[in-house]
Amino acid sequence: MRRTVGVAAASAAMVLLAGCGGGGPQSGGDQKLTGDKIVLGVLNDQSGAYSELSGKNSVKAVEMAVADFKAKHGDQAVTKNISVETADHQNKPDIANSKAAEMYDRKGADIILDVPTSSAALKVADVAKEKKKLYFNIGAATTDLTGKSCNKYTFHYAYDTHMLANGTGKVTTQQVGKNWYILYPNYAFGQDMEKSFTAAITAAGGQVVGKDGAPFPNTSGDYSTFLLKAPTLNPKPQVLGTMQAGAELVNVVKQYNEFKLRDKGVGLAVGLMFITDIHSLTPAALAGTTYTDAWYWNFDQTNREFADRFQKETGTRPSFAHAANYSAAMQYLEAVQAAGTDDADTIVKALEGKEINDVFLRNGKIRAEDHRVIHDAYLAQVKPQAEVTEPWDYVKVLETIPAAEAFAAPSPDCKL
Amino acid sequence: MTGFLQNTFNGLVSGAFYALLALGLAVIFGMLRVVNFAHGAFYMLGAFGAYVLLSEAGVPFWAALVIMPVGLGLLGMALERAVIHRLTRLDPLYNFLLTFGLTLILQDLVKSRYGVQSSPYATPSALGGSVDFGLFDFPTYRVFILGFAVAVCVAVWWLLSHTRVGMVVRAATERPELTRAFGINVGRWVTPVFGFGIALAGLAGVLAAPMRAVNPLMGADLIIVVFAVVVIGGLGSIFGSVAAGFGIGLVQAWGEAYLSDFPIVSQTIVFIVMAVVLLWRPAGLFGREEAPA
Numbered sequence: 050m051r052r053t054v055g056v057a058a059a060s061a062a063m064v065l066l067a068g069c070g071g072g073g074p075q076s077g078g079d080q081k082l083t084g085d086k087i088v089l090g091v092l093n094d095q096s097g098a099y100s101e102l103s104g105k106n107s108v109k110a111v112e113m114a115v116a117d118f119k120a121k122h123g124d125q126a127v128t129k130n131i132s133v134e135t136a137d138h139q140n141k142p143d144i145a146n147s148k149a150a151e152m153y154d155r156k157g158a159d160i161i162l163d164v165p166t167s168s169a170a171l172k173v174a175d176v177a178k179e180k181k182k183l184y185f186n187i188g189a190a191t192t193d194l195t196g197k198s199c200n201k202y203t204f205h206y207a208y209d210t211h212m213l214a215n216g217t218g219k220v221t222t223q224q225v226g227k228n229w230y231i232l233y234p235n236y237a238f239g240q241d242m243e244k245s246f247t248a249a250i251t252a253a254g255g256q257v258v259g260k261d262g263a264p265f266p267n268t269s270g271d272y273s274t275f276l277l278k279a280p281t282l283n284p285k286p287q288v289l290g291t292m293q294a295g296a297e298l299v300n301v302v303k304q305y306n307e308f309k310l311r312d313k314g315v316g317l318a319v320g321l322m323f324i325t326d327i328h329s330l331t332p333a334a335l336a337g338t339t340y341t342d343a344w345y346w347n348f349d350q351t352n353r354e355f356a357d358r359f360q361k362e363t364g365t366r367p368s369f370a371h372a373a374n375y376s377a378a379m380q381y382l383e384a385v386q387a388a389g390t391d392d393a394d395t396i397v398k399a400l401e402g403k404e405i406n407d408v409f410l411r412n413g414k415i416r417a418e419d420h421r422v423i424h425d426a427y428l429a430q431v432k433p434q435a436e437v438t439e440p441w442d443y444v445k446v447l448e449t450i451p452a453a454e455a456f457a458a459p460s461p462d463c464k465l
Numbered sequence: 466m467t468g469f470l471q472n473t474f475n476g477l478v479s480g481a482f483y484a485l486l487a488l489g490l491a492v493i494f495g496m497l498r499v500v501n502f503a504h505g506a507f508y509m510l511g512a513f514g515a516y517v518l519l520s521e522a523g524v525p526f527w528a529a530l531v532i533m534p535v536g537l538g539l540l541g542m543a544l545e546r547a548v549i550h551r552l553t554r555l556d557p558l559y560n561f562l563l564t565f566g567l568t569l570i571l572q573d574l575v576k577s578r579y580g581v582q583s584s585p586y587a588t589p590s591a592l593g594g595s596v597d598f599g600l601f602d603f604p605t606y607r608v609f610i611l612g613f614a615v616a617v618c619v620a621v622w623w624l625l626s627h628t629r630v631g632m633v634v635r636a637a638t639e640r641p642e643l644t645r646a647f648g649i650n651v652g653r654w655v656t657p658v659f660g661f662g663i664a665l666a667g668l669a670g671v672l673a674a675p676m677r678a679v680n681p682l683m684g685a686d687l688i689i690v691v692f693a694v695v696v697i698g699g700l701g702s703i704f705g706s707v708a709a710g711f712g713i714g715l716v717q718a719w720g721e722a723y724l725s726d727f728p729i730v731s732q733t734i735v736f737i738v739m740a741v742v743l744l745w746r747p748a749g750l751f752g753r754e755e756a757p758a
Contacts, residue, residue, distance in 0.1 A: 268686050
């Protein structure tokens with residue numbers, strides 16, 4: 050740890066020298082930036098299940114960051130030629146793979162941002178490693194990005210399965226009930242989530258009294274078998290933890306309400322939920338549900354000001370993925386500004402160990418060991434309909450989970 | 466015992482959707498020899514239409530239950546006239562591709578206007594409670610769906626067996642050439658029957674809106690199972706489609722409840738049943754073997 054800080058300091062000093070004196074080892078001629086421009090690539094789902102929670106509005110968020118960066122630095126900016134490239138990976142790993150290579154090679158992208166869907170996210174990490182170009186993942190949940198698949202050029206920015214399970218699992222066990230029934234979609238993401246939740250619940254003194262893997266994709270759209278089973282288990286679970294996402298989550302919650310499980314003493318906890326999910330289910334359908342959020346637009350004045358600007362651009366309030374894309378783009382541009390170069394190795398060194406506070410990251414720090422970006426997370430609860438006073442303000446933050454507790458310690462599997 | 470009854474009830478509710486959709490597919494296939502791949506898209510349009518009517522015009526569920534099937538039935542008739550009937554004389558594959566293409570167009574039109582996020586649709590307040598069956602209570606809305614679907618199936622059966630239109634449809638389904646030879650104008654009934662099948666899909670969509678996620682892809686997921694149902698019941702067999710619909714709903718619910726230790730089996734049970742049925746009766750449970758040409 051101390052060694053990496055030292056390296057970072059040394060490289061920062063070199064950059065400083067290069068910037069002032071010109072002709073230092075980093076400048077390597079006149080050109081500090083490849084092609085005298087910066088290209089940010091946003092690779093995500095623009096037509097499928099995750100296009101609402103991130104998608105084109107994340108591209109807008111990155112464009113906002115570029116505009117803010119230019120306004121802030123004006124003539125002092127390292128370049129005025131900053132462009133945003135974007136592509137739709139359709140949540141397919143093979144498409145993500147080829148689009149990422151195309152972005153780095155043909156579009157000249159210095160960095161790729163976002164990339165939801167864990168399987169696609171891992172493919173892009175491989176491309177970044179091979180091309181030696183930066184990659185900030187925002188949209189994907191898998192901890193493998195900072196575990197066995199970690200690499201020097203990949204950073205995991207917003208959240209992961211550990212953060213979700215740790216926050217929701219621990220606090221719900223302490224505050225709502227010790228006995229859980231877990232319902233998960235039976236594929237990689239769902240199985241990961243089930244394991245992470247079981248670990249977090251057990252660690253908090255709770256127990257999982259039953260768990261079921263529902264078919265994925267669930268073609269019948271029906272979850273009643275599982276929902277009916279929950280209250281009959283012995284001991285009776287006080288919490289139903291659902292790991293379904295997107296439209297499947299909507300199905301589970303609709304049917305949870307139909308069978309009136311809350312009235313039967315079974316509360317609801319959701320593994321992964323975005324503000325856009327609450328919007329489509331309506332807060333009434335989810336009132337009282339707890340989940341872990343990486344960021345909430347109406348948490349404080351800073352967030353709210355960003356959300357107001359975002360709404361002017363897009364007509365909707367930002368999800369945490371939107372805010373994280375803005376933040377990641379901004380932090381990258383600032384790093385290039387400070388270093389005076391877009392050389393990937395230099396930027397990686399400058400970022401490692403950096404402590405950041407901005408609109409998305411609170412008490413944020415880029416861990417040098419595994420490139421996990423840690424920051425405060427939030428245990429959130431959906432408000433009852435009566436307390437919702439304006440559109441999209443559906444959540445109250447029960448508790449801030451400090452950055453150090455929100456994420457797992459660096460994995461021994463990660464060798465950068 | 467209570468659990469078994471609850472699961473059985475749920476199976477029948479899922480089966481009600483399969484039956485309504487399969488019934489529409491069966492009458493369309495019987496009359497037109499068209500495998501309507503767009504059926505799931507019309508189911509989705511039914512649900513989405515109910516959502517749009519409610520959110521943009523304040524039209525309640527009950528009115529949507531009439532407006533959407535009628536509206537979609539008319540749209541179906543227009544489509545049949547405009548494109549589908551032009552291909553009915555060719556290899557069935559042409560209409561298969563056409564209706565598949567229609568599915569993609571309809572899905573993407575909805576997607577481009579409303580996005581992929583599911584849209585909210587609340588259960589009508591009159592059906593919000595539960596019904597007490599002594600041993601267990603059950604959501605009123607589910608009881609309503611089951612009753613309604615059974616009523617629709619009975620009504621369709623009555624139409625087919627007691628009216629002149631029904632007789633023509635049955636005759637044309639069994640022996641189209643012979644029916645024509647008797648001087649009956651089969652062609653005149655083709656368009657209304659297609660519209661009727663589509664209307665049933667729309668009806669199922671409206672019924673699904675309060676209990677399923679309303680989004681552009683909701684039909685695409687369901688239609689795969691419905692095709693399996695139709696094949697199990699016997700392509701073109703009207704009774705077979707309804708019986709197989711409810712039967713598959715039950716098998717799925719029981720599978721999930723009692724085979725949960727074998728997720729591989731419970732997740733694929735519909736297709737296992739389909740494979741077994743096809744090995745045993747290649748024309749489906751209630752289908753008739755095609756006479757060799």
